[in-house]
Amino acid sequence: MDWHEIGRIEDIPRRGARCIKTPAGKIGIFRTAEDQVFALEDHCPHKGGPLSQGIVHGGAVTCPLHNMVIDLETGQAMGADQGFVPTIPVRNDNGVLYIGLAASGLMAAE
Template sequence: MNWYAIGNIDDIPLRGARCVKTPQGKIGVFRTGENEVFAIEDHCPHKGGPLTQGIVHGKAVTCPLHNWVISLETGNALGADEGVVRTIPVRNEDGELSIALESLMMAAE
């Protein structure tokens, strides 16, 4: 698997996010209050809202446009809403974060 360095975990506040632009689109990298890091596509499956501008709570993010809640673990919309965003493997090595480019390229095919 090819890993693409995206910065340090300290670049993302607790319960925060940052957007990483890749050739295959924008990826949201999220840090939970428990210091876990997840990466998913940065658009809500509902109307394409920027998930990195949403509120992170537990292992989920709430879209800022219409309050859809998306699981950071699975990419699935939670509750009564239906939809999914792609999850991206993320690696944390002593605070240095990387995402798996290979999965991005395979999904773009």
């Protein structure tokens, strides 16, 4: 796996997200109020909504289109909803953030 620098933790607001583009598609980078950072493919399993535009609360994000709630750690839909979003490994090295991608540049699931 190749680690790619994507910026600093301060680049993402607490309880917010940013979207980055990779050769395999968009990735949402999410920061919780406790400064945990997670990365998911940036599409809701329901209708493909942009999760990076959703509301981050606790360890989850709510899709802005239809309110599906996704667990940031596992990528699983929560509550009565069903679905899954692939997660991307994230590393925080003294405030510098890295995502783990397969050597081919394609996203690698955790």
